[in-house]
Amino acid sequence: MDPEKIKTIIIEQSGISREEVEKLVQEKKELLGNLATEEGAAVLVAVELNVEVKEPEEEKPEKKILIKDLQEGMTSVSALDGVVMEILRIKRFERRTGSTGQMASMRIADNTGEIRLVLWEEQSEAVEKGKIHKGNLLRIIRGFTRKGLSGDLELHVGRLGKVIVNPSDLKPENFPKPAMDAIPFTELEVGMPDVTIEGMVTEVSPARAFTRPDGSQGRIATLRLTDEDEAVMRVVFWDEQAPKASRYSVGDRIQIISGYTREGTAGEVEVHVGKATQIKTLEKAFVKPKPRPVPLPEIRHRMDSFDVEGCVAEVTPLRLFTRSSGEAGVVADIYMTDGENWARASLWDKHAETVGRVKPGDIIRIRSAYTREDQYGLTINAGRQASIEINPPDIPKGLFPPLSTEPKTIKEIKPNMTGVALEATIQELGELKEFQRQDGSTSSVIHFQFTDETGSIPTVAWGEKAETLSKAQSGQKISIRGAYVKMSARGENELHIENNTQVKIKKTTN
Secondary structure, rough: OHHHHHHHHHHHHHOHHHHHHHHHHHHHHHHHHHHOOHHHHHHHHHHHOOOOOOOOOOOOOOOOHHHHOOOOOOOEEEEEEEEEEEEEEOOOOEEOOOEEEEEEEEEEEEEOOOEEOOOOOOOOHHHHHHOOOOOEEEEEEEEEEEEOOOOOOOEEEEOOEEEEEEOOOOOOHHOOOOOOOOHHHHHOOOOOOOOOEEEEEEEEEEEEEEEEEOOEEEEEEEEEEOOOOEEEEEEEEEEEEHHHHHHHOOOOEEEEEEEEEEEOOOOEEEEEEEOOOOEEEEEEOOOOOHHHHHHHHHOOOOOEEEEEEEEEEEEEOEEEEEEEEEEEEEEEEEEOOOOOOOOEEEEEHHHHHHHHHHOOEEEEEEEEEEEEOOOOOEEEEEOOOOEEEEEOOOOOOOOOOOOOOOOOHHHOOOOOOOOOOEEEEEOOOOEEEEEEEOOOOOEEEEEEEEEEOOOEEEEEEHHHHHHHHOOOOOOOOOEEEEEEEOOOOOOEEEOOOOOOEEEEEEEOOO
């Protein structure tokens, strides 16, 4: 077979660009030297990409039918030519007998009309294997018609029928042109069966294995794209599609044709890569997107790949931990504020050393962050894909107000606040208790209510400060500076006093 024809088949079935195919063939020739011809090298590339290379079997029936001439109840449509306008879905189902079946559907058109085409069983395998794409020309032989669930006429192909992809006697210019324009990310909605998008790769998450609820194993990989409007889209690759994600790098500009949309875990729209999806590498034309920070009060659980900015209020020491795999890791927390709202950010592994380079009052930007909830509430996380900037020059001075250590009232305390300074009265002072830490050392803790004229807050004192406060009395006033707020097990704010908190017990007057 002509090597150029083999390359064309690879392009059509794999969705990769001609430049990439040429490169792969050339690499095979260089690897094998005089052991492989151009044709042989092309066939080897096709085998690696799971592309079936064979001369198409073509039938040219005497009588052809146009879409406008189709009627309900036709049992053997001799031949009909059309172009794939839209890939709808591939579906597996269970029959009443308990056996499983498969179907694929799409919309095809000629110059007289458009109709839904349904392929059954082995006929649907061409879609499942990625051999039929939007824009392909099809010749349908021995199809039959019936009314669909919506009452519209449909063309079906079963085991007696046949589908020929891109017959050599058909020309694209003689058929309607499918819509290939990219849809802006902001216009995508959940449940769209066939979408085309374009964007620049900003993040690649390699394929990883997971276990489904039924115990079966699966694989998933993701890309993050940004479009010209700087909107962000998560692209999901499942199972046998997952290795495709690793073909792309940050900075690549790609086009995804015949993806479909689903709802993500946080309610956002995602584009998923199916078996009929094509991905093409485009010329790079985007620049690195500008930061689009999410304001602190808008941050929610299970948000992914977002930017956040704030003023550093407090940093914590590094903490070592052991992963379930037995591998050691390190994490440190910073508390950040915009002047009104507060948030805790956990910096993992390579990012943990950031706490040695920042101090309260610095401005910090975390890019490609994600959120999770733990026992202390919502946490912003800087993981493998994140980047951190300290005092970025593009953030105007004065955007965040300077940190204040003036005493506050209990009413003004907010979640995750640090550096808390206030004067209030001890109430319901509990007993001093000892406990053992994970490292085997012992410490002390005491609980009480802290009240002022604006309200009350449960308070916990630790270590030396717990012992100091155990000598106070209920009703006695104290002033503190440098406390912090956590979320209690009941889901309410809880004030914490540790060894670095300044505590002054007011003397009682008789």
